[in-house]
Amino acid sequence: MTPKIARFLAQQQPETPCLVLDVDRVEENFRALKQALPLARIYYAVKANPAPQVLERLVNLSSYFDAASIEEVTACLDAGAAPGQISFGNTIKKVSAIRRAHAAGVTMFAFDSREELEKLAANAPGARVYCRILVENEGADWPLSRKFGTTIESARELMLMAGDLGLDPYGLSFHVGSQQTTTRAYEVAIAKVGMLFTDLTEAGVNLRMMNLGGGFPTRYRDDVPEIDRFGNAIMTAMTEHFGNNLPEMLIEPGRFIVGDAGLISAEVVLVSRRDRNDPVRWVYLDIGRFGGLAETEGESIKYRITTPHDGSPMGPVAIAGPTCDGADILYEKANYRLPLALRSGDRVELLSTGAYVTTYASTKFNGFAPLAEYYL
Secondary structure (H helix, E strand, O other), X not given: OOHHHHHHHHHHOOOOOEEXXXXXXXXXXXXXXXXXXXXXXXXXXXXXXXXXXXXXXXXXXXXXXXXXXXXXXXXXXXXXXXXXXXXXXOOOOOHHHHHHHHHOOOOEEEEOOHHHHHHHHHHOOOOEEEEEEOOOOOOEEEOOOOOOOEOHHHHHHHHHHHHHOOOEEEEEEOOXXXXXXXXXXXXXXXXXXXXXXXXXXXXXXXXXXXXXXXXXOOOOOOOXXXXXXXXXXXXXXXXXXXXXXXXXXXXXXXXXXXXXXXXXXXXXXXEEEOOOXXXXXXXXXXXXXXXXXXXXXXXXXXXXXXXXOOOOOEEEEEEEOOOOOOOOEEEEEXXXXXXXXXXXXXXXXXXXXXXXXXXXXXXXXXXXXXXXXXXX
């Protein structure tokens, strides 16, 4: 919690649940990442938090943007980004979205299949394209390896085909998984994709770019490596495989940029026990998985929770949301402990919730209003 957020909560006491985000912290994170990887162009993953206040600050910092939809492309343009600063990074795009983005001046698109490549050739002629490679996501709390990416063999064929279709085979990309907690994941992926890069270059393809994806972590309950460690590991691996002839490097951070810039202020709706002898209390909050905390699925992302009673005796809890849905359970197995004094009506804060919360929030499931947002 930044001092600015603490003051806002104390003075304004906004109704819960709400997100409160310090945009200055977004800038601090952007600058820290730029310092850790000065040779890489930062393409902010808009899906993490597309608020105009965030996008406008990043435009002022000369950031680039990774958009997952035509709506995100439009949001970036509305925030002042130039079309050349936007990559349409989703490998699954409607033809209408491709046409609109290309007409707006966006020239860089991702793909990972022949079918998508052919759609790009037909609807974004001459565009720069990059192929997403499937890599291991071991070490990631939120893996992304099942839905996206193609094999090395297929990527080679597709990149050779891209030029024949009138496209510019610009580069290769990978993603080691969101909330990646190990530097080794990047080292292994760079080695794998780097060999294909060299192979295609020797085959006459004019590759110039390696997109290292995102994955840089935010601290939740557990410590994670500092961003400098990721920067050092990435640059060591890139130098090992490319020597002094480094390609253009792109990175697509989302969580790292906005994650710890915001928090959720919530209210305890109920604290109860299923049985009077059960040591585990059930704590129900006025926000749950359908209110924006979707990344608690499988108890993957474990947010830190603070209460007015911190420092007093604690006990085990299960934590759930307010809806009439049995799946709306945040944590039951992750060994959460909260103060025994916690009561209905207490306000609590879920820290580092600036990423992937507002964009996951449902629209009035069970009649609950969408998550309120405050940007400071």
